[in-house]
Amino acid sequence: MAIKEKGYIGWDGQLQKGSLAWFPILLQGIRTVWKKKRSKIVFFLTGFPFLIFGAAIFALNKPELKFLTEVIRTLKSDRGIFNTFFTFPQLVFMLMILAAFSGSELISADLKYRALPLYFSRPLSKWDYLVGKLSIIFFYLLCFSLVPGILLVALKFLFSGSLAISFRLLMGILFFPLIISFFLASLTLFLSSLSANTKLITIIIFIVYIFNDGFAELLRTILKNDHYYLLSIQKNIIQLGAFFFGTGKSWKFPLWYTPALLVGMSLILLGLLYIKLRKVESQA
Amino acid sequence: MEDRQEEILRLENISFSYPKVQALKSVRLTLEDGGLYGLLGPNGAGKTTLMKVILGFLKPQTGDGRILGYPLRDSILEIRRRIGYMPESDCLIPGMDAVTETAYLGRISGLPPTEAIKRAHEVLYYVGLGEERYRKVDTYSTGMKQKLKLAQALVHDPQLLLLDEPTSGMDPNGRREMLDLIKDIAGKGRISIIVSSHLLPDIEAVCRSVLIMNKGEIVAQEQVQALNQSSANVFEVKFTGDTERFLAELSRLDCRIAEWERGISKLVLPISETPRTLFSLAQRNKVQIRHFKRVQSTLEDAFMKAIGESNGY
Numbered sequence: 279m280a281i282k283e284k285g286y287i288g289w290d291g292q293l294q295k296g297s298l299a300w301f302p303i304l305l306q307g308i309r310t311v312w313k314k315k316r317s318k319i320v321f322f323l324t325g326f327p328f329l330i331f332g333a334a335i336f337a338l339n340k341p342e343l344k345f346l347t348e349v350i351r352t353l354k355s356d357r358g359i360f361n362t363f364f365t366f367p368q369l370v371f372m373l374m375i376l377a378a379f380s381g382s383e384l385i386s387a388d389l390k391y392r393a394l395p396l397y398f399s400r401p402l403s404k405w406d407y408l409v410g411k412l413s414i415i416f417f418y419l420l421c422f423s424l425v426p427g428i429l430l431v432a433l434k435f436l437f438s439g440s441l442a443i444s445f446r447l448l449m450g451i452l453f454f455p456l457i458i459s460f461f462l463a464s465l466t467l468f469l470s471s472l473s474a475n476t477k478l479i480t481i482i483i484f485i486v487y488i489f490n491d492g493f494a495e496l497l498r499t500i501l502k503n504d505h506y507y508l509l510s511i512q513k514n515i516i517q518l519g520a521f522f523f524g525t526g527k528s529w530k531f532p533l534w535y536t537p538a539l540l541v542g543m544s545l546i547l548l549g550l551l552y553i554k555l556r557k558v559e560s561q562a
Numbered sequence: 563m564e565d566r567q568e569e570i571l572r573l574e575n576i577s578f579s580y581p582k583v584q585a586l587k588s589v590r591l592t593l594e595d596g597g598l599y600g601l602l603g604p605n606g607a608g609k610t611t612l613m614k615v616i617l618g619f620l621k622p623q624t625g626d627g628r629i630l631g632y633p634l635r636d637s638i639l640e641i642r643r644r645i646g647y648m649p650e651s652d653c654l655i656p657g658m659d660a661v662t663e664t665a666y667l668g669r670i671s672g673l674p675p676t677e678a679i680k681r682a683h684e685v686l687y688y689v690g691l692g693e694e695r696y697r698k699v700d701t702y703s704t705g706m707k708q709k710l711k712l713a714q715a716l717v718h719d720p721q722l723l724l725l726d727e728p729t730s731g732m733d734p735n736g737r738r739e740m741l742d743l744i745k746d747i748a749g750k751g752r753i754s755i756i757v758s759s760h761l762l763p764d765i766e767a768v769c770r771s772v773l774i775m776n777k778g779e780i781v782a783q784e785q786v787q788a789l790n791q792s793s794a795n796v797f798e799v800k801f802t803g804d805t806e807r808f809l810a811e812l813s814r815l816d817c818r819i820a821e822w823e824r825g826i827s828k829l830v831l832p833i834s835e836t837p838r839t840l841f842s843l844a845q846r847n848k849v850q851i852r853h854f855k856r857v858q859s860t861l862e863d864a865f866m867k868a869i870g871e872s873n874g875y
Contacts, residue, residue: 286688286747289681289719293643293672302669310657391700392653396714399617399647400670401639559619 303410
């Protein structure tokens, strides 16, 4: 007999309670991004720098390939390797593409299809919703920044047989990708909430990521003040590398400005998002 | 199964104002467990605001209440865990099939992963989407989306179901199916239901009790049957002659002409008056009554009466 013919049947189990109300959003988001068209190409291109640097670490530990370190000076030290890896232009560019790819529709599509009442009529706070959505972008960014960083340390151990790595370098390997990923995830999510037009939002995100560096460069050239580089994501990433890996100051402002700015901006953007969600919820 | 409360909802002096309009004015409301309540009212009466307050989307400026035994102001997540909500607007999570969406929302409500999938299949079969459950929800027709919204509201087996315009946009068959589903769910006595609708026949067809709202207040709360009886003094009349003075005198007696249709008026007499009064007045004013028939009163009459009284007519 069909269930419909039997009438409504209840469920006698116990609903789960817990502090991880956002976790189903993360799991579903990971699946959805994985199934997107062209996701494998984006993942491959984002992971490609890891292959190059993995090969470089292998080469460094082979006496017959030692000449390479003379050719590429940055490979001479561990600091140089990791700083170059994390600030590698192709990796930085692909991380921004990945953030846009995984996050441009996260809130925008919910606004477009008016899905928010479906979320907020459940035991899910606005912070749970935000954390769930943020963690999707965060997850993918860490997969291609923190995970390769740790794998490079493992490769170094594998090829050299020694794990001689300074505490500061280890902290840099852990915190550099965390700060960058947190910032890119917050910015992408904030931009995603600006409109229900998902195509427009995708374009805006790409414009912000591609042209912010040029805009900062233009202001710096006209006004001759290095502080305008704080408006550039790429320049901030380079400066953050200098902060964590001690590779020297690049521009005329204190190194700590960059981590403070990136973390501060991320928190402000999340705060603004919370206010926006509160408004949307009352109109739901 | 958790402990059932005798009262599923108690609101005390709930008020809420938008910047330019007071949407709820000291609303007092008590609903018993296991009931099927219709929430009626004209546009802007405060029905949607009341639902938003129950769901915690809006925080009332004054007043307090308990829903399913939990304080309204402090335990909104606990309340939401036990409520199923079917919004009026067309809403869905894009890019998913119906099973994935329903299971996903069930997971957020607290269902364990395997149970969420199992339960999603069950409720989708129940609402009649069994064959279409693997289709992307973006491709669903309006009627199918309505059923999907009901399925997602039921997936975690709530104690209280809030249905906002459940038959909106559905064809007659779909509408009948939806009303049958609502009656069936209520019939099991496991879930209390509040149905908000502007379609009086829908409310009359499924609900035992009705709440009528107007201008932010609950103006009537009664059993549908009792409400119908209270509006039993409704007549169809047709008259000719000098009707101006006649109508003025009727008006002074608190009689209301509720509707005109091809020269036939629908007349509502106060409970204290009898048809004899009408005939006496007609004779005195030299008005001929050409048609006179007591009409089977409907919820619509009761609704008009309640709204009319609250407007001071």
